[in-house]
Amino acid sequence: MLDTKDFTFFESQSNFDFKGFFLKIIGYWKWFVLSFIITFLIAYNVNIRKEKIYGMESSIVVKDENNPFFTANTSLVFNWGGVSDKVQTVITTLKSRSHNELVVDNLEYYINYEVKGKYYFEDVYGSVPFYVKIDKNKGQLLNTPIKIKFLSSNQYELSVDFAEYPSGKLIHYIDNSQSDLGTLNDVFVKKYKINEEVNLPFLTLNLHLNPDAINFKGKEFYLRFSDFNGTVAKYKEIDVSADTKAASVITLQLQGANKYRLVKYLNTTVSMLKKIQLDGKNQFATNTINFIDSTLLQMEGQIKEAENELKDFRRGKNVFQLEAGGEKLTDKVSEFDITKDELERKSKYLNLLNTYLLKNNDFSKLPAPSVAGIDDPNILINVSKLIQLSTQRAELGYSVKSNKMFTEFDSEMEALKKVLLQNIISAKTSLNVDMAIVNRNISALEGEISKLPEQQQELVKITRKYDLKDNLYSTFLQKRSEAEIVKAANISDIDFIDPAKDIGGGLRGPKTSINYILAILIGFLVPFLIVFLITLLDNNINTxxxxxxxxxxxxxxxxxxxxxxxxxxxxxxxxxxxxxxxxxxxxxxxxxxxxxxxxxxxxxxxxxxxxxxxxxxxxxxxxxxxxxxxxxxxxxxxxxxxxxxxxxxxxxxxxxxxxxxxxxxxxxxxxxxxxxxxxxxxxxxxxxxxxxxxxxxxxxxxxxxxxxxxxxxxxxxxxxxxxxxxxxxxxxxxxxxxxxxxxxxxxxxxxxxxxxxxxxxxxxxxxxxxxxxxxxxxxxxxxxxxxxxxxxxxxxxxxxxxxxxxxxxxxxxxxxxxxx
CATH class of the missing domain: 3.40.50.300 (P-loop containing nucleotide triphosphate hydrolases)
Structure with a gap:
């Protein structure tokens, strides 16, 4: 028979001894000290080996800058829409690939100027004593350090260690294509004079000294040519955001290793956007001026011909006697002729607009309706909206890949086109009525003129022709002058609040304090876990x-x-x-x-x-x-x-x-x-x-x-x-x-x-x-x-x-x- 003493299920079980574990941790203090030393050394080496990252920022404001010369008769101003629309357009444009390509290409940021530090190549753009001009049609060595050592004030040594940096790639910045150089394992070394052309199979450039270059003899610098698209992709990461408290204020932030490079990029990207926006704002005026110039060029011959015809007719005749009988009729019929010409110009513009709406999708090149004297508010507003949408769609095409957004633009533009076509029909109907009245009045006056003597009739005819051409020419000159005034008075809707500027500081990383905090945590955690596992797995009697x-x-x-x-x-x-x-x-x-x-x-x-x-x-x-x-x-x-x-x-x-x-x-x-x-x-x-x-x-x-x-x-x-x-x-x-x-x-x-x-x-x-x-x-x-x-x-x-x-x-x- 079994004795109850045979059962050990109720044997007292030991719980985790926290006090003993704490004392054991104290006993392993040397492990903790060693662990802290190792982690702090690692953190220190990480901190000194990491390149410092700085952050620069600038702020701009987007406004509705109304032209002080804007009137109903000079509706030539391009309008991006409300401020909120402008802000979103500006943000999208600043982050777009096409815009950043323009900025990178303008600044040539694919050319890197470096010095060799203890742990890495340091970006010294803006502080080197020289700059280079490259031939974009020729291939440049890709992603390989090119050493520049100044031997004297007018001579330098160019060298490339192909054994250490076997690139084998060339980049052609004319189209950003790449080609194979082949395998080179030697060290290339050659001396050049300042401003002398370097023409090599892997490098084509001219090195020039900056005007303020001093104390550069014996110093070494490095050139490195980066991939253009890769450089653009890096600067596309620019942080652009609207202020939550002031919707029209935009803040731009950019991070990198060189503060001078960041400041220049931020200011340049805004300056280029201002120019693009102002060019867009002047687009109507420019189109109108071009249209008027081409029209005036055609009319100059016509008005000169009418003027010569009038002079020839008056030669040898008593003009005062001839004019005495039909002067009043001539003035009346000239007024109706001018009115008729205005109606015909409006009709021609409406016909042109109708054809353009039916056959084209890009409406950004249209001249303003006011150039033809159209003052119908429906047509003016709808044409402005249509051109605005067309311009926005073209801008977004470079940065936005969402078909849904383009579909929304196309639907809105299609709706505007339908409304405009209806407006054109209504306007043409009104014009036809006015034209019929003018034609009846002209016919009545022509009937009276037909009763005059033959020479007087001829004089009235020639005078009508000349007056019409002269009045039309003067009208176009006035419209051109108005367009020039509007263009000259336009200012950009984008302006700096705070341009980017290096005022010291701006350090973003590496986060040395965080690394040291991590060193403390890891330095404690590693031996702690080891001691814990030792304690947990230790089945021996110790105390x-x-x-x-x-x-x-x-x-x-x-x-x-x-x-x-x-x-x-x-x-x-x-x-x-x-x-x-x-x-x-x-x-x-x-x-x-x-x-x-x-x-x-x-x-x-x-x-x-x-x-x-x-x-x-x-x-x-x-x-x-x-x-x-x-x-x-x-x-x-x-x-x-x-x-x-x-x-x-x-x-x-x-x-x-x-x-x-x-x-x-x-x-x-x-x-x-x-x-x-x-x-x-x-x-x-x-x-x-x-x-x-x-x-x-x-x-x-x-x-x-x-x-x-x-x-x-x-x-x-x-x-x-x-x-x-x-x-x-x-x-x-x-x-x-x-x-x-x-x-x-x-x-x-x-x-x-x-x-x-x-x-x-x-x-x-x-x-x-x-x-x-x-x-x-x-x-x-x-x-x-x-x-x-x-x-x-x-x-x-x-x-x-x-x-x-x-x-x-x-x-x-x-x-x-x-x-x-």
Missing amino acids: ADDIQKLTKIPLIGVIGKRNTLNNLSVFEKPKSPLAESFRAIRSSLQFMYKKQKVEGSKILMLTSSVSGEGKTFCSINLATVFALSEKKTVIVGLDLRKPRIFGDFNIDNITGVVNYLIGQKTLEEVTQSTHIPYLDLITSGPIPPNPAELLMGGAMDDLIEELKLKYDYIILDTPPVGLVADALELAKYADATIYVTRQGFTKKGMLAVVNEKHKRGELNNISVLLNGFQNKNKYGYGYGYGYGYGYGAYGESYHDEVVEEKGLKKILNKFRKKNS
Whole structure:
């Protein structure tokens, strides 16, 4: 039948020891210091090796700049729409590929000027004493440093290390195409004079000095030609955003390694946009002027011909007499002729507009309707909107790839076209009515003129023709003058609030403080995790707390690490803290014996879980403590399988317990005296084939009885209870049992075996001893638990413990002893 003691499900389980873990972290402080040193060195090297990044910014405002000369008769101003539309258009344009291509090409930012730093090539654009002009039709070496070393004020050395930088690519900036150069493995070196043309298979340029260039002799610089599209892509990353509080204000931000380059790019990109916007604003006026100029050029011949015809007719005639009869009729008919011409010009423009709407999609080249005298507000507004949409669509075509947006533009433009076509029909209907009235009036006047004499009729005819041409010419001259005024008075809707400027600072990275903070975190986290894993995976007994959590068996004491070369630590250093630890255990044992009312000879059995836990060491030193107090003590070596207790006393193991148990020797014959007063030793003797059977025999009872008559204390050094059953056979003789564990060696699970034996009653009056204890946390003095509990601090001043020398001092002392 199973005993309830067989079940260990309710064995007290240890929880995570936070205090012990904290102390262990303190014990590994050197790991943390080393980790911090390494991470800080890494952070420092990262910081000094990273190129510094700066940020520059500028701000602009987008306004509705109305032309002061704008009137209903000079509707020649291009309008981008409301301010919100302008802002979005400006933002889109500044980030567009086409606009940035113009800026990069204008500034030639694909040519890099550098100096070789300790860790990287530094961008020194704006501070080099020279500049280069390249032939865009010729290929330039791509992405390869070209060294420029100034030998004198008018000579420099150009070199390329193809062995270190094997590029093999040429770029042609005329069309941004690339071609293969081939493989070159040599170092090219050649001297040139300033302003002399460099014409090489991989390089075509002229180097010129800046006017303010000084102190450049002997200095080295590098040229590097970058891919044009790659350079544009980098500057397309410009941050352009509208101010949330002021919708018409736009902020531009750009980051890079060279502040001068950033400032110049920001100001240039805005200046170019201002020019483009102003050109767009003047587009109507320019188109109108071009239209009028072409018309006037045709009319100059016609008006000159009419003028000559009038002069020829008047020659040799009494003009005053001829004019007297038809002057009033001439003035009236001329007025109607001018009105008719205006109507015809309006009709022609409407016909042109109608045809253009039906056959074209780009309306940005249309002249303003006012050039033909059209003042219909519907037509004026709709033509302006149509041209505005057409221009916006063309601008977005360079940067926006969304078909949905273009579809919206096309739908809106199509709707405007339909409205305009209806407006044209209505306007033409009104014009036809007006034209019919004018024609009737002209016909009536022509009927009256036909009644005049023939020469007067001819004069009226020629005068009508001349007056019409002259009036039309004057009208176009007036329109041209108005367009010029409008064009001259136009100003850009974009203006600087704060141009980009280097006023110091602007550093964006590397974030050195962040790197050092990361170094602190990583420097702490790495050893912390290692210590945590060591603690988590450590299944050894390390502290007295571990024992108290794993078993209810009392802890009798804690023994420090052996401080001598042999196991006779108490005898050789009787005043050491280690010796006092054994004395504390002796006191605890005497208290136990007294409590159990054990009289006469006392038997103490020492066992352990496995070999190597210091059971023999503890047996010898406990026996020494009893012997030093002038108590007759004997150590009985009962580990018949692995005897080892005799070596420290320089005693042989020829005869021993085995010889007594098999009846070969008497007690006196197997007992050997040691050099320690009052301490005898009985070794195990030769290894028998049946150790357990020998220990179970009656001879063992006789041995114990004889020993009791002769000795005050009998120390039984037994085999490990976790490996063999011998100790269990001997437990019945012991008044007290000490189960020896060793720090960092005994597994926690081994205590389950002792717990089971104790619950079954197989091991009575048992205590646990922690051997080989070192305060690995370096928290306190050498033996933290000292003599039983807490006596170790006193030992620092009372005992003759020799402080172990460390480091360089230890090496020097060894060297002195060797040579002495």
